[in-house]
Amino acid sequence: ETSVQTLEFQAETRQLLNLVIHSIYSNKDIFLRELISNASDALDKLRLESLTAAAPGADTSDLHIALEADTDARTLTVRDNGVGMSRDEVVELIGTIAKSGTASLLEKIKAAHDAEAAQSLIGQFGVGFYSAFMVADKVTLRTRRAGTDEGTLWESDGDGTYDISTVDGLPVGTSVTLHLKPADGEDGLADYLAEWKIRAIVKQYSDFIRWPIRMPVERGEENGVAVTEMQTLNSMKALWSRPRAEITEAEYHEFYQQISHDWTDPAETIHLRSEGTFAYDALLFIPSQAPFDLFSHQTKRGVQLYVKRVFIMDDCEALVPNYLRFVKGVVDAHDLSLNISREILQHDRHIRGVRKRLVKKVLGAIKDMQASDAERYATLWDQFGRVLKEGLVEDPDSTEALLEVISAASTHDAEKTITLREYVARMKDGQDAIYYLTGATRAVVENSPHMEAFTAKGYEVLILTDPVDEVWVDHVAEFDGHRFQSIAKGQVDLDHEDGDDKDDEQKAQREADFADLLPWLAATLSKQVKQARLSSRLTTSPACVVGDTGDITPMLEKMYRAMNQ
Ligand code: ADP
Ligand code: MG
Secondary structure (H helix, E strand, O other): OOOOEEEEOOHHHHHHHHHHHOOOOOOOOHHHHHHHHHHHHHHHHHHHHHHOOOOOOOOOOOOOEEEEEEOOOOEEEEEEOOOOOOHHHHHHHHOOOOOOOHHHHHHHHHHOOOHHHHHHHHHHHOOHHHHHHHOEEEEEEEEEOOOOOOEEEEEEOOOOEEEEEEEOOOOOEEEEEEEEOOOEOOOOEOOOOOHHHHHHHHHHHHOOOOOOEEEEEEEEEEOOEEEEEEEEOOOOOOHHHOOHHHOOHHHHHHHHHHHHOOOOOOOEEEEEEEOOOOOEEEEEEEOOOOOOOOOOOOOOOEEEEEEOOEEEEOOOOOOOOHHHOOOEEEEEEOOOOOOOOHHHHHHOHHHHHHHHHHHHHHHHHHHHHHHHOHHHHHHHHHHHHHHHHHHHHHOHHHHHHHHHHOEEEEOOEEEEEEEHHHHHHHOOOOOOOEEEEEOOOHHHHHOOOOHHHHHHOOOOOEEEOOHHHHHHHHHOOEEOOEEEEEOOEOOOOHHHHHOOHHHHHHHHHHHHHOOOHHHHHHHHOOOOOOOOOOOOOOOOOOOOOOEOOOOOOHHHHHHHHHOOO
16 A cells, blocks of 8 residues: 545535535435446446457456445445546546536525425436445545556545545455444434345346346354355346336336436336347336436436447437437447447438437327326426427427427417417418517517507417527428418518408508608618518507518527627
């Protein structure tokens, strides 16, 4: 052992540690899931490296996770013979929280009204390795990176600093030893040394982990000596590869919670298998609530790629478009190279086919939900609608399917959103366009002078208040043969749509009345407006400013300005 260095945790890490230690989670059991999931990742990485020649000669003959409870020392150890970490990696990965959005998450947690809200926030974030400090007052990590000789010892009691030193003689892989706090029923601290407890947690959270999770178990006595045997605690069944008919809803939900680290049930489960020329299994979930960082730039996509049960990558952008980034799940392709890179995936014809099918399935599931369970659909739209609308700009191939599932506020009903189908079904005789108006809030839109004539004449107008609405309405040509028409742009000839001759006479009369005023207005305001004309869109306001048909709207102008464009 060389000299010990004491280092400080990065400030955000320290704050998060504090939150964790002061027990934001009421469910402390999840610490074991987190450590096992890290161990499993490390085994995946080593296996992949050995197969792709990054770590040739690595011993992958018995990759596994071992749990060891020492009742005398009151320690629980989670050991893996995976890829391990170098000293630099330990400092970088364990001493720092590299996740995006940590700072803003901490702000939100501080602002949360109650423990439950705070817990929900941190649950969405996932505290990973640090969850160990919920149950331990000291954590010792020993690790050796595959392909190197040097081992690293890391130790901390979670108070802001950690000790790190170099050690010899460690096996390849990582062990994490928790010096357990005293068990205390009231505090939610179970006896994590008890065999039944460890078994129960593994079964609940880590049953599908594809590596054996082993534990020595006492099996009675022989000649006065305790006999122990090694047992594998998890089933290791990759749920997606089993036939749908044999899987219960509870199993799907458990699996979802395991891969998403969410504790709620998913809103929708989609399980499909393709046995064509490019065989794959896909198991996708639509969560019931949005993660806190859905709109952060670095949000990852939730679909993982496996090749024949070997984990290849998280966040597989080739499999799902950005606007479906909230979908979680697994795609296991049977005939891909384990060496496949993200770049190659992007251009792979088969993968494009898979992506197309997945998008169709997800949008189809949402459409079915809309038809069969309005309440569940409304919740889903509330959580993910804004993201789905990005698809109208991003994915022209899915425009039709997306327009079928979107909903929007409208002047028809102040309480409920409506679908475009409903809008079209209510269109007035002779009405040809779908009218909409964008603005910052419903109140702003409703009180706009542009609205007057439309409301007076009984036309329904969509009220679009999300920033993304500004963009998609320009991208989408039409729905069901009807174009989208902003009531704030160009000439809207409502009189004409009525097909009323008397109105035409009145109009001619009015034009004569104002023949002198209009050129004067145009000349006086020449710097501000392109044109002054008589309008049929107002009933009580004397005047309003409208954009030209091709102009960008004031809100979009603001957006572009904010983006420095
Ligand atoms: P996450 O797993 O979400 O990345 P964690 O806090 O659980 O976050 O772990 C942080 C990082 O530390 C991991 O991404 C991994 O690189 C490293 N790590 C943790 N545990 C192990 C382990 N048992 N073996 C190798 N690396 C590990
Ligand atoms: Mg982790």
